[in-house]
Amino acid sequence: MKLYFNRPSPYARKVRVVVHEKQLGERIAWHEVDPWADPRELLAASPLGKVPALVADDGTLFTESLTIAEYLDSIGSGPSLLAGEAMKVRARAALAQGLIDASFGIVIERRRPGERQWDAWLDRLRRAVDRTLPKLDVADGRFDLGDISTACALAYLDFRLPEVKWREPHRRLSAWLDGVNRRPSMAATAA
Ligand SMILES: N[C@@H](CCC(=O)N[C@@H](CS)C(=O)NCC(=O)O)C(=O)O
Known part of the structure; x- marks a missing residue:
């Protein structure tokens, strides 16, 4: 492949x-x-x-x-990443994908020359980021596709949009990300 x-x-x-x-x-x-x-x-x-x-x-x-x-x-090998209620895992993965889309959208819009940036669009994307963070849900004790999507979304915020400062108001998620960042799969793929 x-x-x-x-x-x-x-x-x-x-x-x-x-x-x-x-x-x-x-x-x-x-x-x-x-x-x-x-x-x-x-x-x-x-x-x-x-x-x-x-x-x-x-x-x-x-x-x-x-x-x-x-x-x-x-x-691949091992337990399915959609184990449990597959549609619910997909729903969590899709919500985190939306968080990535909004964050990535901000990063791309900011690459335009300053006078061409669309502030109302940037604000709209930022509001979506802020509304989505408290809605994220992670599985305890496994690392399914919803978790992988969520971990990559949060790590991307740390990497590209540190000014969002999501960790302080979302301490449980923050601790969870620190934990899963130690998995070999996350450590090996840190940018
Ligand atoms: N919805 C797609 C998004 C993929 C995407 O936008 N990738 C970016 C890199 S982060 C890209 O290749 N952009 C190039 C372009 O849009 O032309 C996915 O989930 O795979």
Whole structure:
């Protein structure tokens, strides 16, 4: 399988964590690319030109981090990352994905020249971040797909938007992230 990724991407990180958790590292040909530079090999593999993108051994292209994560979960070793109530795990994973989308949106909007930045849009995304943080829920005693998505979302806030200062008002989540950051899968994929 070929996995196109870059290190700073929170979306690609989720997939990289799943590769580790499901012990699939030896089956992956890693292709580190900068999607913003439109590398020919990425565009040839995926018309969307985004990371992560996975090309399975039978040639199937998987895009979208959660879909790729579910595919890897289905072929890897160990307990399913959707164990328990799978739809509820997906719901938690999707909420955290929305947190990444809002955070990533802020980071991208800020890359425009200052006079072209849309302040009302930045404020809207920030309000979404602030409303979502208290709604996050993590599983105790396992590290499922909802947790992986949540951990990558929170770690991305620490990495790119430290001014959000989410840790003080969300101490339980903060302690939880410190704990899961020690997992080999999270340590190995820190940017
Ligand atoms: N919804 C997608 C988002 C993927 C995404 O936006 N990746 C960024 C990197 S963090 C990218 O490749 N952007 C390049 C572009 O939008 O052209 C997923 O979950 O995989």
